[in-house]
Amino acid sequence: MRCDTPSPLRSLVRPLSTAVLLSAVFLPLRAAAQVALPSQAPAVLSVFCESLRPGTAPDYDSHNVGWSRQLEQIKDAPPQIALRRMTGPQEVCYLSGQGSFAAGDTTEKIIMGDAAYTRALPNLERKNTAYVSGTRAMYGMYRGDLAAGNYPDLMKRRVYMWTEFRVRPGAEEAFDNGAKTYRALFARKQLPAEWRVYQVVAGAQGATYWVFESFPDLSGMDKGMADGMKATEGLTEAERSAFRTFNEALTFVRTDMWRVSSGLTVMNAAVRGDDPFWKRPSLAPRVAAKPKTP
Numbered sequence: 001m002r003c004d005t006p007s008p009l010r011s012l013v014r015p016l017s018t019a020v021l022l023s024a025v026f027l028p029l030r031a032a033a034q035v036a037l038p039s040q041a042p043a044v045l046s047v048f049c050e051s052l053r054p055g056t057a058p059d060y061d062s063h064n065v066g067w068s069r070q071l072e073q074i075k076d077a078p079p080q081i082a083l084r085r086m087t088g089p090q091e092v093c094y095l096s097g098q099g100s101f102a103a104g105d106t107t108e109k110i111i112m113g114d115a116a117y118t119r120a121l122p123n124l125e126r127k128n129t130a131y132v133s134g135t136r137a138m139y140g141m142y143r144g145d146l147a148a149g150n151y152p153d154l155m156k157r158r159v160y161m162w163t164e165f166r167v168r169p170g171a172e173e174a175f176d177n178g179a180k181t182y183r184a185l186f187a188r189k190q191l192p193a194e195w196r197v198y199q200v201v202a203g204a205q206g207a208t209y210w211v212f213e214s215f216p217d218l219s220g221m222d223k224g225m226a227d228g229m230k231a232t233e234g235l236t237e238a239e240r241s242a243f244r245t246f247n248e249a250l251t252f253v254r255t256d257m258w259r260v261s262s263g264l265t266v267m268n269a270a271v272r273g274d275d276p277f278w279k280r281p282s283l284a285p286r287v288a289a290k291p292k293t294p
Helices: 015-024 056-072 105-114 115-128 171-189 219-231 237-249
Strands: 045-050 081-085 091-098 134-140 159-167 196-202 208-214 250-260
Touching: 045 056, 056 115, 091 105, 105 115, 159 171, 159 219, 171 208, 171 219, 171 237, 208 219, 237 250
Parallel strands: none
Antiparallel strands: 045 091, 045 134, 081 091, 081 250, 134 196, 159 208, 159 250, 196 208
8 A cells, every 4th residue: 555645737827718518527626826835644645647649758848837837826726746657658647636516616716817828729739749649637536534644745745655446346445454454454563654545536446546656756665565475574464354355346546656757747846835846937927918909
């Protein structure tokens, strides 16, 4: 089990034309960021992923850094963290947290009410199609009963382990029991445990769970794996039984490593602060939109 999520759907990020169809559901993802990253696990995690065409990563970054900066000029919308896949196919995912699905309505109004952004959006969308071969949009609900440890300071995290579990229909209880058994092993052996669990409620087939763990650097993964091996030493028969049932309930498991992209992340200057990792070069102030002539 692994986990920790940032605040972690690029809301208006992707086509406002298609966003109209997704409406308030996906709008909160690619919002702007005058708000700090969350200090506790958000109840709803929005995830928007873009698969990159081969050889387009540099151009994608150049274009989407500009898109993120455009969003950062909008006031009072939540931040989103951008993660770039280190393993598997080239992909960038944008993660944003919110307290409820209803919060999406507020974000939609904030973004749609920004004249400069809505004017720039069609061109941003059009150019991005040259770099992106496909997209995924998903929502997860926080499962605090399966998570472990305190919520981390996401400003200090640079790499993530993200594991996806898919479960057979009707076998959710077996997954839950296995996850709780695993967490109990860490507590019994007094090993540090820090992961976040989300159950996907939209955008995935069947019962799907995400487990996130984050670290300041790659050395944290070494320790996390070592602690996992210690935790599972000397299992009781009841624990072995719980894990057998857990494994039988699974139809798919995949773990990937991800790096935080500071340039693609949406987060305003006040939140970024003076940390060299987060700080952006200065940007010229925006010119107010001129009212249309009747």
